[in-house]
Amino acid sequence: MADNGVEKQNTTENQPEQQQSKEIKHSEVGHKSLLQSDALFQYILETSVYPREPEPMKELREITANHPWNLMTTSADEGQFLSMLLKLINAKNTMEIGVYTGYSLLATALALPDDGKILAMDINKENYELGLPVIEKAGVAHKIDFREGPALPVLDLLLEDPKNHGSFDFVFVDADKDNYWNYHKRLIDLVKVGGVIGYDNTLWNGSVVAPADAPMRKYVRYYRDFVLEFNKSIAADLRVEICQLPVGDGVTLCRRVS
Numbered sequence: 001m002a003d004n005g006v007e008k009q010n011t012t013e014n015q016p017e018q019q020q021s022k023e024i025k026h027s028e029v030g031h032k033s034l035l036q037s038d039a040l041f042q043y044i045l046e047t048s049v050y051p052r053e054p055e056p057m058k059e060l061r062e063i064t065a066n067h068p069w070n071l072m073t074t075s076a077d078e079g080q081f082l083s084m085l086l087k088l089i090n091a092k093n094t095m096e097i098g099v100y101t102g103y104s105l106l107a108t109a110l111a112l113p114d115d116g117k118i119l120a121m122d123i124n125k126e127n128y129e130l131g132l133p134v135i136e137k138a139g140v141a142h143k144i145d146f147r148e149g150p151a152l153p154v155l156d157l158l159l160e161d162p163k164n165h166g167s168f169d170f171v172f173v174d175a176d177k178d179n180y181w182n183y184h185k186r187l188i189d190l191v192k193v194g195g196v197i198g199y200d201n202t203l204w205n206g207s208v209v210a211p212a213d214a215p216m217r218k219y220v221r222y223y224r225d226f227v228l229e230f231n232k233s234i235a236a237d238l239r240v241e242i243c244q245l246p247v248g249d250g251v252t253l254c255r256r257v258s
Contacts (some may be wrong), residue, residue: 034203034246041077049076056138057106060131064101067130074104074174074200078248082172082198085253086111089196091169095119097151097183098175098200102131108172109140118144121151122175151175155186166192174200177223180230184254188239191256197240202231203250 035041050058053076064073074082082104086094092113099105099122108118122128125148135141147154158164168191173183180199187197202208204227207220216224231252234242240254 034206034248034250044077049080052080054110054138056110056134057103060101060103060106060134063130063134064103067101067127069100069127072100074100074107075248078200078251079103079107081245081247081251083107083111085196085198086170089170091196092116093167093169095121095168095171095187095190097121097171097173099128099146100124100174101127102135104172104174105144106131106135106138106140108170109135109143110138112140112143114143116143119147119154120144121147121149121154123149152179152182152186155183155190158190159186165189166195168192169195171195171197172200173197177201177204177230178226180226181233184230184234184237188237188256193256193258195256197254197256199230199234199252199254201249202227202244202252203246205249208250 035044053061057076057079061073061076064070086108091111092115094108094112094117096105096108096118099120102120105118105120109116112118120128125146128146128148132141135144166189168187171187171191173180173187175183184197184199191197204224205217205220207214207216207224208228208231210216231244234240234252234254237254239258240256242252242254244250244252
């Protein structure tokens with residue numbers, strides 16, 4: 001499931017206490033923004049993201065912000081990035097592994113043509129159903145085929161049918177980091193040559209460059225080595241071209257070339 005951060009709502013007023021708070025937050029490995037300051041992130045949101053954010057995505061973002069696990073949602077700037085990417089590559093048949101309440105799923109559904117499809121998988125249907133009314137109201141629920149449960153068995157089943165090989169234009173993975181390479185080994189055959197796989201959280205709260213004894217939240221420390229190993233493996237995979245971007249919590253795009 002997703003581990004990326006909810007957009008910050010900090011003000012940018014020049015107050016000593018707030019400045020001190022920001023310094024403390026950014027010194028702790030586990031802070032979700034990879035930018036230098038919350039003020040810079042807020043500038044991007046308020047200048048470029050929120051004014052263009054579709055109303056259904058705004059509604060779902062606000063609903064998700066009240067959920068106790070809201071740290072797992074895709075940030076608004078990354079949602080905007082995914083929407084642009086999908087349109088640039090003219091994606092139609094897509095897949096999402098790790099849905100949570102569906103913010104990135106909604107971004108995808110809104111970006112696809114009316115006959116576009118998304119195979120969406122998550123182990124927790126209850127979270128997906130939290131955002132489902134918004135998705136339905138947006139008129140894009142017909143594009144989504146949601147499957148509750150682990151994704152690996154579904155991928156194995158898809159691979160059994162040769163018709164599924166090379167059939168996906170785009171795949172977004174924002175799930176259990178210890179299985180990223182297991183997902184990749186299967187997805188590389190399911191995405192078409194020229195298609196794109198996006199792996200979220202590949203900079204993992206900045207912990208990938210932190211000393212092993214640095215202060216980290218427990219979940220950050222637990223998955224850190226898995227993320228490091230995945231990054232090393234994907235960089236050596238000549239079947240894909242890669243581009244790692246500091247958007248959200250870090251996203252690695254892989255374009256299949258063979």
